[in-house]
Structures are given as C-alpha cells and as structure tokens.
Amino acid sequence: MTTLDPRGPYSDEELPIAPWRTKPGLGSTPEHWPYCNAAKRFSSVVMTKTDWSTWDDFQWRRRIETFGDDDRPVLASGPKGLVDTVCQLGELTDKGRETTLALGERLRHLYVDQLGFMPKIISDADMIYMRATPMARALDSVQQSFVGMYPLSARTASFPPPTIITRAPADETLFPNESNCRRFSQLSRAFAQRTADRWNNSKEMDYLNSLISKWMPEDSPEVAVDSHPRISGIMDTINSTLAHGPKTRLPSPFYDAKGRDIIDQIGTEEWFSGYKESEEYRKLGIGALVGDIVGRMVGSAEGSGNDGLFEVAGIDGDLSKGRGGESAIKFAMSGCHDTTLAAVLSSLGAFQSGKWPPYTSHIAVELFKDESTAREPAPPADSAPRQTFLGVSRKSTKPSSVMMRKLSQDLTAEEKEKLQGYFVRLRYNDRPMAVPGLRSLRMPPPQSTTHSLFDRFDFLFDSLKTYIDFLVENEMSSLPATLVDSAQKIVRKLTTLVDATDSIQKVVSGPFTYTFPIRKVGADTYALIRNSEELLKLQRDWLAICQLGGLHVERRHAMLEFMKLEMKIMNLQSELREIGKRRSFCG
Secondary structure (H helix, E strand, O other): OOOOOOOOOOOOOOOOEOOOOOOOOHHHOOOOOOOOHHHHOEEEEEEOOOOOOOEEEEEEOOOOEEEOOOOOEEEOOOHHHOOOOOOOOOOEOHHHHHHHHHHHHHHHHHHHHHOOOOOOOEOOOOOEEEEEOOOHHHHHHHHHHHHHHOOHHHEOOOOOOOOOEOOOHHHOOOOOOHHHOHHHHHHHHHHHHHHHHHHOOOHHHHHHHHHHHHHOOOOOOOOOOOOOOOHHHHHHHHHHHHOOOHHHOOOHHHHOHHHHHHHHHHHHHHHHHHHHHOHHHHHHHHHHHHHHHHHHHHHHHHOOOOOOHHHHOOEOOEOOOOOOOOOOOOEEEEEOOHHHHHHHHHHOOOOOOOOOOOOOOOEEEEEEEOOOOOOOOOOOOOOOEEEEOOEEEEOOOOOOOOOOOOOHHHOOHHHHHHOOOEEEEEEEOOEEOOOOOOOOOOOOOOOOHHHHHHHHHHHHHHHHHHHHHHHHHHHHHHOOHHHHHHHHHHHHHHHHHHHHHHHHHHHHOOOHHHHOOHHHHHHHHHHHHHHHHHHHHHHHHHHHHHHHOOOOOOHHHHHHHHHHHHHHHHHHHHHHHHHHHOHHHHO
8 A cells, every 4th residue: 555656667666654553662663753854954034134125044944852761851763763754643754755756756747748738837826826735744745746836947947935825723725624514524423433334343354363362552452444543544554664774663563464454454544435335425525625626627617717726826916817917727736635535436336446555645536628619707806907996996896606516406507608618527547437427538529419319328327327436335235145246246237238238338439430330239229129138137136235235234225226227218219219219319
C-alpha cells in the first residue's frame, strides 16, 4: 500500500508522513524521526517597521522539546542523537516533499508538455485555484506540487505570490469533518463498531495476534479494530515505516504480506464502507466537497466567475479578473488527505481497488468541452469602476449562480442547454476510473433514433449492473454458504452478458450508417432484446437468492429499484421490436 507506481512516463514513490500513532517501544521503533530537513530552514513573515510599510522574511530552525524521564525538559532526538531534523507527528517528511514535487512534475508533463493545456511560463497564478486543509502537511503538499508544476524557471521575474485558500477547521470540507458534524460522527462510530463486531473475533484477527500481539501495550494486549492503538493506527505506522529508512523499521512480522492485506481490508471497511451503503453518510461526509467541485465546473461552463476566479484572482477591492487579465480558472489543486480520496471514490462507486490510498495518491476531475456542440461561456463579469458615495470602487461581489447547487433533474431546459457538450472524466493515480451508471463518451450520428434507443439501453443496463454490484459487495458475505455458489453463478452470467452486450454496443454505437449492412444492425437489435430478457431473469434469480438468505438490508428499496428498471427495459424492448419489424431497417 505504501508505494504508488504511476503508469506511462511517470515514476514516483509514496508521499510519506511521520506516523500519527507511533508509540515509544512499539516494536522498538524510535519515538522521534529525523526525516524533516525543512526544520533547519523555516521562514516566517515579520514586520520591520511599525508603520506597516515594510516586511521581511525571518529564517529560523526548529528544535522540539519534550519531557525527560523525571519530567525535566529535554530535546527530542532521533537515532544517533540528531535534533535539528526531528519531525512533528503528521508532518510532511523529506521523502514526502520529494514525492509531491515529483507529482507536480508529472502534472506539468501531462498538462503543459503533452496536452499544451496549461502555459509553459506564467506571470501569475490567478488561473490556478489552490486550496489546502488547516493541517500543515496539506499546505506543504500543495506548495511542493505547485513548484513541481511551475518551477522557478517557468515563472517570470515579477511573479507575485500565488493565492492559496484555507478554511477554519470548523468550516473545512476537504476531508470528512467528524469534529464539526455530530450526525456524521455518530454514523462513523456506528460503522466502526460494526466493523469491530464483525472482525474482532475472526480467524483473520487471530492471525494478526499471532504475528504482532506481543508488541502491544499492557493495557491493550490484543490487536483489534478498537484496540489501543486501533488497527488503523497500526496500519499508519506500518506504512510510514515502510516508506523510510531501516533505522525506524518495525520488527519483520509487522510486514507479513498476508497480515498487511488483512489490516488494509479491515481498515478500509471501517473508514469507507459507509460511503457505499448510506446516502446520508455520503452527503455528510463528502457531499459538500463534491458539490464545490461540481459548482466550479458549472461555473466554468457558464463563464460566470463561479469557477473559483473570485476566490484567488485580483487584488483587494477588485476580484473580478486575474492580475494578468485572467477571466477564468483553468486548473485547480487542493491539498487534502487519504480519507478524502477514498471517500470521493467510494461515493462515486469508483473505488474498484478497495485498497487504502497510497501516499502521494491523487484524483483528477477533468472537464472536457466538445467545441462542436458546447455553448460559448458567458463573458466575464464587468469590472469597470463605478461611482459610490464613498468614491470610486470596483465590483468585487461574487456573482450568484442558480445552477451551481441544483440537482440535474431540477434544471430547466435552458439551464440544461448551457451544459450540453461538456463531459467529465475521473482519474485516480493517473488511471481513468469507470463511474457506474455513466457511459463512455460516444458521438452518435445526428438524427439517429436507433442510437437514442441503444444509449438508453446502455444506461439502463449499466444501472442494473451497478445495483447488483452493490448488492454483491454488501450482501454476498451475509448469504448462507449453501447459496453463495448460486449467487456467484449469477454474477458470472451477468459479467458474460455485459461483455456480449458491450460488443454489440461497439457495433451499433459506431458509424454503422456508413459501414455496416442494415440487416446486421437489425440482427443486433434482436440480440439486445434477448440479452435484456436474460438480464431480467438474472435480476429475479438474484432477488430470490437474497430472499432465501433472509437478507433484509434495503430490501424494500432494492425491490422498488428493480421493478422500475424492469418496466423501463420492457418498454425499451417493445421499441426495439418495432424497429426490427420495419422493412426499411431490416432490409
């Protein structure tokens, strides 16, 4: 889990941080780690004249003081007595700075060198939205990534300080904020307790205890989901020690491959299963952040300034455009956490790996525009000076947008028209992720009724498959052993059916009007009908198995969803049959 191996031209190791929960004596690991050379060269802004006219940088080095054996103050020191490079808990280490710098270099290679989307040299950063959580390592990560993407050689001599947005901890949405939402905290504890109830007395936990329990503290002698340290804390320490040198390694049993897989599986379930199962959990945990992202993309399509421009651009009193005349945000970079990434992926159904995100992991949400169909964004807000009773001022009020937080089904026809021709891609660690229920981008021939039907079938097929995937993931483990084989057979049949249908879709979704005989399309239409009938049969078989297994989780909701999909597929079958009957279509 600790190392990300990017594909293609990228190369990287993980972004490690000092372990949050390392305890003195845990596997004889040193309490203080000497991996933060930045501590020898910190810098702060200081005022040099009392009239506020001049400011300067004050450089200093940090040393950490702690309690000695008799409570007297002593300097914290790492192996060999090092004191000037000791890390705070959770601080970005030298390796972390190295790998976030490398992440920025990869972003530059992709968006500047390969795609030409971002400029090679910038005179200011007002086209780039940057934000970080209140935790210092998140801010450090953003700064390192920005320097990797735009090193000193890619910035002009007059380059002004870039803007980085931060929030008070109570307002933070860049991570699931348990401390400021009682209901989310309550749900989080409930899912954690469910995980403990499921795993604490399991054979997997017995295996972990046989490996590492002898290093647990006396007041919590056995490894458990809710032990002290918790199993997720043990995972943090294992991963952090793996990322650094041998002087801070744990004993070898901590790195047992099977043991690490078990710890990862349990930790991931404890922290992220709620996003897959509960809409309320998704909304409270990560909904605000996803809403912000969507809002900025809508603002970009509108050209309204709601893409983040008003937050990062301009100077005091004039926030309507960038210091270099920028009228839109082209790139956004946020420093967040592993819990943020997994929460977003899980909520979108795109957490296929199911593994805890490695250090230096990142998500890219990319907005594409089809130049042939997308409407041109509105011109930027007027920033001309205006006369007020206080004198001349400029507009600096962020424009409102009724579309930013609307659900798609609540948009008017005019509002939907504004978003036509825009597409979104999700990438996780440089790999495009499939979001269930969303189709791959296709450009059907104009005036193609057949394509409209095929696209609708594709969407319904994906929707039903996604729902069954959800039930498999959350209910398969609850089925009696006698029914598991039958359930797995249904899943295998469904997978085969999906592959077969996808092959047909590739034919009928291509330029078949020009390259494929009409009779061939008619035959494929009937194949889709047969596949949809098999799909409905599999659906009913799955429900029957769940009922035999006595499963009741969201059963009423599942039945309702299946009934709705069944009616839609049956209606679609009728339309497909009508097409197949037309001589002009079948030849």
